[in-house]
Amino acid sequence: MAVKLIANYAKRLGLPGYSSHQFSVSVETELQNVTDVAGESARLYESLQKAVDDQMQQTGFVPPDGYGMNGGQANGNGHQAGNEAGISDKQLDLINRIVRENNANKTDIENMAIQMFGGGVRTLNRMQASNLIDELFEKYPRRNGNGGNGNGRGNYQRQPARA
C-alpha cells in the first residue's frame, strides 16, 4: 500500500502602503521510504520554501500612498470589498492621516499591528483596527490647540460610539 506525504508551505509578506502578498505551494507525494518520514519532510520543506521564496520576490502591483482612499473601492458602507468585517476605508483613511500628520513611519505602524494582532494593517478586522487606532492616539497625541478632551483625540474625529 502506498503511503502518501502531503506538505504545504505558505508565506505572507507585508508590502508598503499597508498591503501584503501571500503565496503557498502544496505537494502530495508517495513516500519511497516509510522509515524516513522526517528526512523526506525536511527535504520537502526546503524545496517548497525555496519555491515560495523565489516567487515572492516578484511583488507585482504595489499600491501607492493614498490608494483606494477616495471611496472608489468601497461599497456603500465603506467596507472593504469582499471582506465585510475587514478594516474599513474610513479606518484606513484615519490611520493614514495620523501617519501623515505625525510624520510617522509606516513600517512602525505595520509592526505595531503585527505585534498586537499578528497581521499587517490591511489584514485587520474592524474591531482590531479600532483598537489599533486607540493605540495610535496614545502614541501620537494631539499636538496643538485647546479644547482637547484629555484623551489625545483632539485632532481627530472618529465618530465614536456615543451612549
Next chain:
Amino acid sequence: MNPAPTTETITVPAGDGGRSIDDLLSNVSASRLATFHQCRLRFWFRYLSGIMKPKPAALHLGSSVHETLKFWNRARWHRQTPSLRDLHDAFSGAWSELREADSPQFEDEEGEKQTGWKLLETYFRESPIPSDERPEAVEVSVEADLTAHGLPKLVGVLDLVRPGGRIVDFKTSGKTPDPEQVTHTTEGQTTGYALLYREATGRAESGIEIHTLVKTKAPKLIVTATPPATDAQVTRLFRGIESYVKGLEREDFVPSPGLQCASCEYFNECRRWS
C-alpha cells in the same frame, strides 16, 4: 400618541447638552435603549432636555474601576505585568482625572475611593483571567449596520474580548447579583455586544461574561457566564430597537413610575412634569 414633555413646569434650567431626536435616531446604544425601555421620561430628561446632572459618586467609582481594569488589560496585551503598586497608581490617577472632568457629588470621597480600591484588589486576586492572557480587544468602539433590518446603526464599546471571542463586561454593584437576574436584566446589552462583535470581526462570539464587582463589606467578584446570543435573543433586541425608533418618532415620552424612581436623578423634575 403622547406629546413631548415641556419644560414649562420644570424649574431646573435647561443646559446645552441636549441632543436632537434625529441625532438619537441615527444610531442606538445598549445603554440608551435600556434607559428608554426603563422609563421614557427619564430618557427624555437625560438625552433631550439638556438638563445636566452631577455624576453620582457610585458612577464615579465605577468609572475609575473601569479605567484601572482597562489599564490592566492593555498591560497584558503589551506583555507587561504591572505590580499592585502600578495598578494603585493607575486607579488614583483615574480617580483624580475623572473627578476633575465630572465634578461628582461625594458624601465621603476617601471612603468611596477606598471601596473602589478594595474592589480592584479583590478582582486582581480572584479574576478568572490569567495574568499572562493576551486579550483579543480592549475597550474597543464598534458598530453594527442594521439598515438591512430597517433599524439604525447599533454602536457600543466592548470592555474586553478574551481570546477566542469571549466578550467580558465589567460592572460594579452594591448588591450581590443573582445569576438569572443578571442574565435577564443585561440581555439587551449582551445581545447587542454579540451583534457588534459579529459585525466587526465576521466571527461569532464564543460566550459572554459579566464580571460584577460587589461593594459588600467584604468585596466579592461574581462572574456570570452566558452562551452566545441566540436568534431569539437577537429578534428580541431588534423588537426593542424598533420600539425605540417608533417611540422617538412619535415623541412618546410617558413616565413609568416604579421602584426604579427611588434612584432616579430626575425624580424632582418628573414630579413637576405634565
